[in-house]
Amino acid sequence: MRFRSKLTVQILTGVVVAFAVLCGLVSYIGYCEFTEALEDQYEARAYSTARTAETFITPGFLSSVDLLSPEWRAKYDRIRGEWQRLANTQGATFIYLYRKLDRGYERFSVVMSVMNSSAPYTVFASGSVLDNMPEIYQPAYKKIYEDEDADRAVVTVYREEFGSDEFKSGDHITVLLPIRDAQGGVRAVLGVERQMQELQNVRRTYVRDVLLTTATLLLVALLLYGWYLNRRLLNPIEKIASEALRFARENTHPSVPLRQSITGSDEIGQLARTIDQMEIDIRDYIEDLTRITREKEQIQAELNVATQIQADMLPRKFPPFPERKEFALYATMTPAKEVGGDFYDFFLIDDDHLALVIADVSGKGVPAALFMVIAKTLIKNRAAMGGSPAEILGTVNNQLCDGNEAGLFVTVWLGILEISTGKIAAANAGHEYPAVKRADGVWNLMKAKHSPAVAVREGLAFRESEFELRPGDSLYLYTDGVAEATNAENELYGTARMIEALNRHADEPVEQLLPSMKSEVDAFVGEAPQFDDITMVTLRYFGG
Amino acid sequence: MKIDKTQKGAELTVALEGRLDTVTAPELEASLGELAGVTKLIIDMAKLVYVSSAGLRVLLAAQKKMDGNGGSMTVRNANEEIKEIFEVTGFDEILTIEA
Structure with a gap:
């Protein structure tokens, strides 16, 4: 394909811009949809892990928390063992059980906490106190404690949004469940945290694939479109333009009329036929004009003779x-x-x-x-x-x-x-x-x-x-x-x-x-x- | 020149404005046409300022056509200069000229 006219460049530039915008839009919409679907999936899995973890908490376990009692310690060790297996098999990063310490949602005590064996973090020791719960979690805890109908609360944390190294973990999702007593009061909060590392990877791959595919399609479409434009539009227009230019210079009939090379009933074909007709009309007109001018000159010459004859008729001596x-x-x-x-x-x-x-x-x-x-x-x-x-x-x-x-x-x-x-x-x-x-x-x-x-x-x-x-x-x-x-x-x-x-x-x-x-x-x-x-x-x- | 024609049945009034000369006389001639079906032709010259010999020819032709189909033609409201032209050319004896 040759870029030989300004028109070609202008049209193709327009097409490229339009395609690029479309491509970006498709990628962005895909990215959002993809993120939402994956988040839903992570949430569902974290929720199911949390529900499973909940089943291990035996009644009465929370009513008599006593770290020094060997009996309670036995219950604790058994639940902890189950949770540790659960975390490893389900791919959860943390499973924990917190109790609120006072009226606000900043201080909690850790009842139990396990971590996936492959995670590179450390866990809070049982009995330790968390002094400042990050603000991003506080509304979720508030919901669990204050909303009687709530069966869960979900927090999604993106590290770039969170904006600090306060959490060493990367992007993650946390599902909180209320642990209620027989009267329906909230005794503690069970939390499951899952890393969303996969999400990042999959999403990056997705965006790259979409971009690559659309870019390739764009290139192919551009080539095809350019070829089509050239063949159907620009070539004929260039022919018509150069014929019009030639006619303006030479004022002669073309050796090959445009209608022979540009057929088709579209506007380009019409234009070609109109130019042909116009050239014929102009030639005819010029010929007519030449003939009329010649005749007029002849009449003028005869009139001059007539004037002479008339003057000669009057006595002039x-x-x-x-x-x-x-x-x-x-x-x-x-x-x-x-x-x-x-x-x-x-x-x-x-x-x-x-x-x-x-x-x-x-x-x-x-x-x-x-x-x-x-x-x-x-x-x-x-x-x-x-x-x-x-x-x-x-x-x-x-x-x-x-x-x-x-x-x-x-x-x-x-x-x-x-x-x-x-x-x-x-x-x-x-x-x-x-x-x-x-x-x-x-x-x-x-x-x-x-x-x-x-x-x-x-x-x-x-x-x-x-x-x-x-x-x-x-x-x-x-x-x-x-x-x-x-x-x-x-x-x-x-x-x-x-x-x-x-x-x-x-x-x-x-x-x-x-x-x-x-x-x-x-x-x-x-x-x-x-x-x-x-x-x-x-x-x-x-x-x- | 402006030509304003008003026809009432077989009576045609033609009001002229401007100069009736070599340039405009053919206009009047074409505008009057064959005068078929007209039995009374009135030429109103209230706003006419000049009549040349070419104009006189058109008036004469109209007079002859009216004579030919048994009708009459009257020239009205000619100014002093035009009246003098009629007089000098003897047209006052050919045309019916009213004040």
């Missing part, structure tokens, strides 16, 4: 009509997303008529851009055929409503300038009010009646208004990307700020005015993202 000295024109568009819904347009319908268009398709992105392309084309084509702005928008409206399932619409300001006179006919389909600056005045919004946005509903009739530009006047067209630019505090830029900004830059030529206005809007918006396309067109009229 400035000045657009260098041969025309009657007016100056400039326009910009900054889309919020790659392709936007705003557009502007300007073109000469004939030598004396310039069309100006600014428009904003609802929504953003590709759908808005597609709608914008259609709207721009339709307006330009329809305008080329002649007619008033209202007529042009009316036709375009009906064309755009046709098949407009997405519900997109476009706000348009369309104006046609008569270059020779400066007169402008305009139709405003839901678009922002244009701003006008007179030659010697300031910028102001030019408010005129609106019509709904183009493509909102079929058959709309558009209102038309007229105003005149005099030499030196300017016109500013814009989309809601300007008026509704929003800063981080969710405040709208608004037309009031726009007019103020226009007046700050009133003297700038057209090519400078629009970049200045863009900077003004950017300064207001600050760090907030640009939500809408920002589109502006400006025209300065110099006269026909």
Whole structure:
């Protein structure tokens, strides 16, 4: 068995500790039980010896104690002889007969005392007086003398408990019997003492055997358990761990899946199958992600081309009509997303008529851009055929409503300038009010009646208004990307700020005015993202 | 934006809160759905602060759906700024706008 992981050591340490505690507990319980059983056995044997010794005491022996009387001496010698044989054959250490001398239980006189011939002690002589009975015995003597029902008293003495060499004998058990007269009074106490040397030996052997056996069993169990743990738990876990590590590093499918080497329906088997499945899922996911990213990059590239196409559709050559000295024109568009819904347009319908268009398709992105392309084309084509702005928008409206399932619409300001006179006919389909600056005045919004946005509903009739530009006047067209630019505090830029900004830059030529206005809007918006396309067109009229 | 819908029989009241712009307009469009079985649609704009052109498109789509199933749609409690947006874009001529 190899200890190769921390887990193994931890688990086995736990098991060893648990086994050791169990082992100690078993030994201790066995030790106690064993001691109790042996003590009972010693007591029974001492008691039976005492009962036998009692039978030798003849009636009257105690009523006429006289050591000098030859008659009494004869009785005494006979009893002593029997007791000596009894002690030797029964294995008792002492058999003795004591009489209490006064009220307490400290002083006794020795009537008779015999000792096992093999015991290395000495006996008290008959007639001698014991002056201080050890305290450990006194309650037993008290019981014998005072308890009328007592047939015995038992004292167990362990030398280590007793704590002195006062008794030269080792661990022993003493059984005391009362010797009563005919009236039931206690005349003397018969004692039998047995050494418990055997108990010590047997017990020591027992404990040693138990410990040895359990230790051996423990070792065997540990080896078996460790082997089992290794085979069923640690080996598979290590395999799973190293596979997970490998996968994290290499991100490839394993040459051999875990489920082939780790079978079984337990949690380890489940874990192995789950890891297998997880690796497959992650691989699939990574492949999907790679594919999607590739596709997204492709779409992005196509969108970039679309942005370019859209930008190319708007006239971007400035000045657009260098041969025309009657007016100056400039326009910009900054889309919020790659392709936007705003557009502007300007073109000469004939030598004396310039069309100006600014428009904003609802929504953003590709759908808005597609709608914008259609709207721009339709307006330009329809305008080329002649007619008033209202007529042009009316036709375009009906064309755009046709098949407009997405519900997109476009706000348009369309104006046609008569270059020779400066007169402008305009139709405003839901678009922002244009701003006008007179030659010697300031910028102001030019408010005129609106019509709904183009493509909102079929058959709309558009209102038309007229105003005149005099030499030196300017016109500013814009989309809601300007008026509704929003800063981080969710405040709208608004037309009031726009007019103020226009007046700050009133003297700038057209090519400078629009970049200045863009900077003004950017300064207001600050760090907030640009939500809408920002589109502006400006025209300065110099006269026909 | 918060959209709070209350339906009483065939009458659906939709209370809007916040900004109805490019980001939130698709939410409203999805929330309104096909408007099947609704004959009276009320858009309550008391707590709405802004409507962009994308928002107008959703309102227009709802108006067209209501027209299509013979119902009516009313816009209520629009604030001055939103009313101006309706006016500027000509939507005041398309939608029924109540005070």
